Amino acid sequence: MFRFSEIKKSFLVALWLMFLTFPIMVIRVNTIYKTIEWRWERMFMVGIGAFFLSFLWRYLHKKKEAGEKKAEEAGTLPLAQRLIKNRQFSIPAAIGLGIFIIAFPFIFSMYQTNIMTTALIYVVVGLGLNIVVGLAGLLDLGYVAFYAVGAYSYALLNHHFGLGFWAALPIGATFAFLFGVILGFPVLRLRGDYLAIVTLGFGEIIRLILENWNAFSFGPSGIANIPRPGFFGMDLSLSQSITYVYFLMIGMAIFTIFVVKRLQDSRLGRAWIALREDEVACQAMGIDKTRTKLSAFALGATWAGIGGVVFAAKTTFINPASFTIWESIIILCIVVLGGMGSVLGVIFGALVLILLPEYLRAFSEYRMLIFGATLVTMMVFRPGGIITDVRKTYKFKGLKDKQPTV
Amino acid sequence: MLEVKNIQTYYGNIQAIKGISLEISEGEIITLIGANGAGKTTTLMSISGIVPPKFGDILFMGEPLQELSPNQIVALGISQVPEGRRIFPYLTVMENLDMGAFLRNDTDEIQKDLEYIFDLFPILAERRHQSGGTLSGGEQQMLAVARALMARPRLLLLDEPSLGLAPLIVKQIFKIIRKINQENKTTIFLVEQNANLALQVAHRGYVMENGRITLSDTSQNLLANEDVKKAYLGI
Numbered sequence A: 001m002f003r004f005s006e007i008k009k010s011f012l013v014a015l016w017l018m019f020l021t022f023p024i025m026v027i028r029v030n031t032i033y034k035t036i037e038w039r040w041e042r043m044f045m046v047g048i049g050a051f052f053l054s055f056l057w058r059y060l061h062k063k064k065e066a067g068e069k070k071a072e073e074a075g076t077l078p079l080a081q082r083l084i085k086n087r088q089f090s091i092p093a094a095i096g097l098g099i100f101i102i103a104f105p106f107i108f109s110m111y112q113t114n115i116m117t118t119a120l121i122y123v124v125v126g127l128g129l130n131i132v133v134g135l136a137g138l139l140d141l142g143y144v145a146f147y148a149v150g151a152y153s154y155a156l157l158n159h160h161f162g163l164g165f166w167a168a169l170p171i172g173a174t175f176a177f178l179f180g181v182i183l184g185f186p187v188l189r190l191r192g193d194y195l196a197i198v199t200l201g202f203g204e205i206i207r208l209i210l211e212n213w214n215a216f217s218f219g220p221s222g223i224a225n226i227p228r229p230g231f232f233g234m235d236l237s238l239s240q241s242i243t244y245v246y247f248l249m250i251g252m253a254i255f256t257i258f259v260v261k262r263l264q265d266s267r268l269g270r271a272w273i274a275l276r277e278d279e280v281a282c283q284a285m286g287i288d289k290t291r292t293k294l295s296a297f298a299l300g301a302t303w304a305g306i307g308g309v310v311f312a313a314k315t316t317f318i319n320p321a322s323f324t325i326w327e328s329i330i331i332l333c334i335v336v337l338g339g340m341g342s343v344l345g346v347i348f349g350a351l352v353l354i355l356l357p358e359y360l361r362a363f364s365e366y367r368m369l370i371f372g373a374t375l376v377t378m379m380v381f382r383p384g385g386i387i388t389d390v391r392k393t394y395k396f397k398g399l400k401d402k403q404p405t406v
Numbered sequence B: 001m002l003e004v005k006n007i008q009t010y011y012g013n014i015q016a017i018k019g020i021s022l023e024i025s026e027g028e029i030i031t032l033i034g035a036n037g038a039g040k041t042t043t044l045m046s047i048s049g050i051v052p053p054k055f056g057d058i059l060f061m062g063e064p065l066q067e068l069s070p071n072q073i074v075a076l077g078i079s080q081v082p083e084g085r086r087i088f089p090y091l092t093v094m095e096n097l098d099m100g101a102f103l104r105n106d107t108d109e110i111q112k113d114l115e116y117i118f119d120l121f122p123i124l125a126e127r128r129h130q131s132g133g134t135l136s137g138g139e140q141q142m143l144a145v146a147r148a149l150m151a152r153p154r155l156l157l158l159d160e161p162s163l164g165l166a167p168l169i170v171k172q173i174f175k176i177i178r179k180i181n182q183e184n185k186t187t188i189f190l191v192e193q194n195a196n197l198a199l200q201v202a203h204r205g206y207v208m209e210n211g212r213i214t215l216s217d218t219s220q221n222l223l224a225n226e227d228v229k230k231a232y233l234g235i
């Protein structure tokens, strides 16, 4: 492992990183005394650190590749799938998880419950985007627009007509669906990168409209005093209300998982997967390309709308700043990191990506750095996501017993 | 059954088909042979509506096709086996076959067709739970044909089924093509570069060059034609 070429590689990495981090690590401008501090010792720390880390990195990478080869030869399923298949493990685990979920708001603080509810909203929204990106393979970077449509539907309907949460929920979902159809129709002719750019544009347009059309959306100041979900007309205290929203989200997440699973195994779901794999073949099978894509786009949007309504009800205040491109990217990261097309993966992705930054608050300014490093590391070591969709891990078995000429 | 009248097809500004006409009667096997880039695939794509022609008419059972979308054309009974097989690698054999029957709702009849297909291609029955991508080239071609048959087509469009396959497998596939034609009375339009084999199974043939049809005759006559011999049969 300590061959000269390896040392050279690490040396170059160290040099490069030293150069790259020079402005932030070495130079400090003292604005009061108008002097510049040169912290050279930090540059050497970066260099030495990078040198050894790059060794470790490559060692782990090699180990991972060797591990993959072994798994392929043995024909074993990924760990997560094996655990699920194993009844002795999965039944007690499911019961334990159920108890944990129910007990959560009573064990942990209101703050923790609130964070968990946020994570659950992202589970629902992530599962929605998973239909669009994971199953149908349409890269949608403006997904947050539909989230905004849901949130503003509730906020505005409540503001103007006094509509309650439960009435607004289906309306918000319907609006998001309609927006999905309206936006999807012109853009779904495009493919891949073009689609991504146009959806990104649409997302920004919606946000800019919300920001600038004061008469309609109250502009950047947003809408406050949005009521929390009602519980059969009872008055709930704040902590009761938070617990209630938490259980509501648990229920909604389970409902979403159920529906998405059903969709995935339906004929429509199969058409989405087929369309992702080969458009020409799909057309030759008589699959209506536009309609199938549109259905994925609009159904995905529906879940964003539902998530948006709950988001507005939970935070009681919304403004356009909650619906930036960053939000779309986070949701996309949830899907990609969790494992495209895999329901369990998306759930994990949402929990990790939403809870991690929260619990990293202790590291304050390094929070985003750690977050970014985690993402990069994840994608290098598990490019298929935390839990890879079983469909995408087909094994080449049964090939040995055939003539190699075929 | 199918009448193609003077169609011209473009990819953007590039004209791939420069006015061709052909005719296929019910129950026939017709072949279209030609070199690489002659426009054979484009001809099939024009018929199936995936790349609709800019000018000209296509009539299927008297009905004009050029205004219809690909899924409507499949619904009328035209199924295409695309060039390079294009099976769905991540779907299982069964799921691939199910995609072939996408537009059908007659569950009982689908089941019957499935049995018939497993009869035609016993290897697919063996591999039914395997993902398409793990099949060998020959099996994938069989799956592609089987998948198209699941739509229960009246006209089957085959694009170079021999492409990249070992001679033995090609022979097997051509035998099945003939069988499908004889047993089901399925009309077959076969596009091939392997002119020799194609002309042996087909009743009639068309020769295509640079987006135009240069010859059309019965298979025997084409096999005996000096130009065809020189250009496509390598004799």
Ligand SMILES: Nc1ncnc2c1ncn2[C@@H]1O[C@H](COP(=O)(O)OP(=O)(O)O)[C@@H](O)[C@H]1O
Residues within 6 Å of the ligand: B011, B014, B015, B016, B034, B035, B036, B037, B038, B039, B040, B041, B042, B043
């Ligand atoms: N997608 C495409 N875009 C642009 N030109 C194409 C495309 N497909 C085929 N062509 C061109 O159209 C002509 C005919 O191609 P094709 O129908 O594939 O021929 P064949 O099937 O006989 O080999 C060729 O000159 C080819 O370069």
Ligand SMILES: [Mg+2]
Residues within 6 Å of the ligand: B037, B040, B041, B042, B083, B160
């Ligand atoms: Mg071709």
